[in-house]
Amino acid sequence: MMSLTHATIAAAGASLILGTANPLALGLAILGSQLPDLDTTTSTIGQICYPISSWIETRFPHRSITHSLLATLVLTLTSLFIGSLLNQVWTLLALPLGHLLACFSDTFTKQGVQLFYPYPAWAVSVSNPRRRLKTGGAGELWVLGGAIVTLMVGIYFATGGGITQQVSQVMGLKEGIFQSYNRHATSHHVYAEIKGVWASDRSRADGRYFILGTEGSEFVVTDGKGIYKTGQQLIAEHLSTSVGEPAITQSVTLNFADEEATAKLEELVSRYPGTLMSLTGSLVVDMPEAITLIPQPRQYQTASLTGSTLSLTHHPIEQALLQLKDQYAVGMLTVKIVQPRPIVLAARQ
Incomplete structure (x- = not known):
């Protein structure tokens, strides 16, 4: 019974x-x-580990060396070493x-533990022996029930990013x-749940936006109609994130050495159908004179042209294919690929 209680307490504590x-x-x-x-x-x-337990049992008192902070220290150093390798x-x-x-929970039992072994003193958390836990008793059942609830709460918070992140989301x-x-x-897929206004006219911009990426301390997002940056086009009064469907996000680097620009982009589109691609x-x-960039109202400008240099940031690949048609280019692009393509909800206008 006590082994089950220990296991539940440990899992709950680790989760939290x-x-x-x-x-x-x-x-x-x-x-x-x-252990x-x-x-x-x-x-x-x-x-299960009879040879080891038999060797320890004949040499050390019960609840001494294996229940000590010394044993915890040895396990910590071992875990740090192996963890760093992996x-x-x-x-x-x-x-x-x-x-x-587990060692700490045993200090609430009648016997207690030699927590500071090799110092022989017994560590107990309750001075009155009658109030200490008895293995299999009602007190242990209450502890087990509380540990199960704590484990469920811990997993809930952990899957949402931890207690700190949950509080941050709410605030x-x-x-x-x-x-x-x-x-x-x-x-x-990760979405930004935004309550705010458009910077241009202060009309409401509340909605759910897919997060394309980050820039400094702001998000670059899209609602399927346009691309926006918080703090610029979108002034967020409250922003939180929500996790959507499972997806794979990866980056591919393309180098261009005075070659036709669209060929590599088209090959990438055919290799990854049904995905969202953005270029940076x-x-x-x-032929820079053949490229026309028309600023869109309320939208983040993902492309700029300075002389013959075309700079892109979170730029949709569909637009790039049109703008780079018949162009020969030198440079490098990083293509962010999100598979499958997310379903984004349009912001309320």
């Missing part, structure tokens, strides 16, 4: 403290919560965190909103 719902992290936290009981062959993990430090830290939470704080966007932008970069073209 690390802000994660990653199954690997939660699994490592659960594993870490079982203290390696000092007895009667525990679940002791039976580039998964944050995930692997769930292992020592689970161990620490419209940019730091948390950007963290949420960065967290999900490569794996899902600059090209030196041979």
Whole structure:
């Protein structure tokens, strides 16, 4: 019974403290919560790892070395080393965190633990022995129920970007909103839920916009009709992000060495059908006089022409194919590809 309680407390704590719902992290936290009981062959993990638990059991008192901060430190150093090799430090830290939470929870039991081993003192959190938890008793059942609820809350917050990000979303704080966007932008469609006005005439611009990317501390968004930048065309009174359908976002770099510009773009369109593509970069073209850029009211200008240099920022590939027709170019473009193409809702005019 106690092993189940430890596992639930560890998973709930890891979810809340690390802000994660990653199954690997939660699994490592659960594993870490079982490691203290390696000092007895009667525990679940002791039976699974019998040779190890038998060796420890004959040499150390129960709830001593394996229930100590010393053991947590060893697990932490090991997790940091392996995590750095695998580039998964944050995930692997769930292992020592689970161990620490299990040891701490055992301080509420009748026996307590030697938390500061090798110092032999017993750490207990409740001075009155009658008020300490009894394995399998009603008190432990209440703790288990509370841990399950906490785990559910932790996973809820983690899937929404953590408690900090949830609060930031509600309050419209940019730091948390950007963290949420960065967290999900490569794996899902991410939308900006905006309540605000158009900068040009202060009419309402409330709506749901797909986020194309960021520029400084602002978002570049689209409603399917145009492209806008918050803080410029769109003045947001309140902004939050929402995660939409699963999607794959990737970038492709195209280099042009005095060659026909549209050929590479058309090849990319045929290779990735049904996607949203935007271009960022600059090209030196041979016939700049043939390129006409008409500023659109209320819209962010994604293309500019200076001499023979065409500069693009989040520029739709459909427009670029028309503007670069019969042009030979030198330069480099980064193509952002979102697959599948998101469904965007038009802002209320």
